[in-house]
Amino acid sequence: MPNPPSAADTKLSISGIAKRYGPTAALEPTTLDVRRGEFLTLLGPSGSGKTTLLMMIAGLVEPSAGRILLEGEDITERPAYRRDIGLVFQNYALFPHLTVAENIAFPLEMRHMPRPEMTRAVTEALELVRLPHLGQRYPRELSGGQQQRVAFARAIVFKPALVLMDEPLGALDKKLREELKLELRKLHRELGATIVYVTHDQDEAMLLSDRICLMANARVAQVDAPTDLYNRPRSRFAAEFIGESNIAHGVLEQSDETWRVALDGGPRLACAAPTARPAGPVSVLIRPERIRLAKAGPGFPAEVETVLDLGGIRRFALRTPGGLGFDVVELGSATAGLAVGDQVRCEVAAADVVPLNEGAPS
Ligand SMILES: Nc1ncnc2c1ncn2[C@@H]1O[C@H](COP(=O)(O)OP(=O)(O)OP(=O)(O)O)[C@@H](O)[C@H]1O
Ligand SMILES: [Mg+2]
Known part of the structure; x- marks a missing residue:
């Protein structure tokens, strides 16, 4: 087992976070630490509570109980737009009436970044996702894979403390998924960003993650590095879900x-x-x-x-x-x-x- 992270290594600290909708527990009380620079994947079958947990971290769903600390600060009550978190969802559409460059600049506009600095940041982000020449296009003039890369660029351009991604490759065909999967891994290494990623695809989780948080029935089943999860699953569920x-x-x-x-x-x-x-x-x-x-x-x-x-x-x-x-x-x-x-x-x-x-x- 990897050592538990010390406070200095911890980017995000989730303690006892839970969500109920009437009689249904979408997430039972859950405690989880995410380390600085880590790529942590929430993996589990449909309905296991992955999106619910991610949305609570983002501030888009209000927890029924528990606290969330980002960089040691309690953000549980903080509105989503003040959390310093970048988001990419499966269908998190780009603004259709803005160009690619304007889409990527949007979070910087919100933060009142001076114009020359903004232009530089947008250029850098476009290069990072390998679309340097497409800044003046509109989203409808891009392929699905290109649109999703723009969504990545928009999520990271303001150098957020944390990036959350919910099935960002889910809407793409198999070949494109494979391609973007590899790019995403490279992007993570280049940026050193802390990423919490949601998928129900075990191959994707195995390839991308530093650690996998395996979920089932609104609970965490096991948190481990991919090879440890594969070699030493603790439960029958974990053994059968992976491999x-x-x-x-x-x-x-x-x-x-x-x-x-x-x-x-x-x-x-x-x-x-x-x-x-x-x-x-x-x-x-x-x-x-x-x-x-x-x-x-x-x-x-x-x-x-x-x-x-x-x-x-x-x-x-x-x-x-x-x-x-x-x-x-x-x-x-x-x-x-x-x-x-x-x-x-x-x-x-x-x-x-x-x-x-x-x-x-x-
Ligand atoms: N707004 C809501 N009202 C009532 N129940 C909800 C609501 N949102 C989620 N749930 C329930 O909470 C549980 C967890 O849902 P969640 O969306 O977190 O699952 P998931 O792991 O992301 O699944 P998937 O892989 O299908 O996206 C499910 O049983 C779902 O039906
Ligand atoms: Mg989901």
């Missing part, structure tokens, strides 16, 4: 410093130390690409039930003699020639057998 997963059930055992899990219908495997649970019934995660197959050798036995050869990638469904089924994904050539009905040996490192905090289903 592919085999979830098996069994009994967790400890002897001295060593943890093992006896899988129902399967082998007894050395596993990672659990984060917060005692020995007993457990669900464990094993990622399909972390299981190594061989015709002979160490490891537990299984039979090949199906093989899907997708060129570079081979996917297998296997079953142990005790009846435990699981999937394996292989990128290399080690499994070339394996066929349905073959008996194989399966090896998994202890660190890749991950006990989940949620108990085994009853």
Whole structure:
């Protein structure tokens, strides 16, 4: 686990923030710190409370409880336009009657920036989003991707303390999304800006984020760096939301410093130390690409039930003699020639057998 941020590193501090609409909790009380310069992504299924949390940070939705501190100052009661926050939304339209340059200058006009300084800032912002020649066009004369880049420029031109983005690539086609995703990552590095980003696309979150705040049912499920979230999910929900997963059930055992899990219908495997649970019934995660197959050798036995050869990638469904089924994904050539009905040996490192905090289903 990364160390908790110290006060000097903390850009945004959210404590106990909650939102209720009548009987519905759009967000249960939530506490979260965002570090200076961090790209933090709120990731989760539809309706999990991502936009609600972002809108409360922006000052566009009033919290039912809790406080928000930006740069150590309590901004909970401060109106949105005085928060020093840049916004980009999926459909946060540009002003159609203003040129691109005028759109980008708008936040600077609001702040009464002197004209020469403003012209310089707009030119810089246009260069940053790689549209240096389009300042005099109107939004309707731009492609969707270009419009969204102008929206980025408008959100960052006044060097806000914080930039919030809600599914900014959501309305674009796949190819453009890929392109802008990479640009956004570069932009973040160049600017060193602190960004809170919302998406329900796990690939986008994995690629862009320093940390991901995974949300479900109006709550935070886990906050971690992308690789930690992938390798050490704490719950079944986190394990299944990110990447592919085999979830098996069994009994967790400890002897001295060593943890093992006896899988129902399967082998007894050395596993990672659990984060917060005692020995007993457990669900464990094993990622399909972390299981190594061989015709002979160490490891537990299984039979090949199906093989899907997708060129570079081979996917297998296997079953142990005790009846435990699981999937394996292989990128290399080690499994070339394996066929349905073959008996194989399966090896998994202890660190890749991950006990989940949620108990085994009853
Ligand atoms: N103005 C509102 N009145 C009543 N309920 C609301 C309101 N806004 C949001 N909700 C409810 O709060 C919950 C969280 O909504 P929110 O928009 O934050 O979800 P989200 O995670 O952004 O989802 P999506 O990925 O679909 O955008 C949902 O159940 C939603 O129906
Ligand atoms: Mg939303």
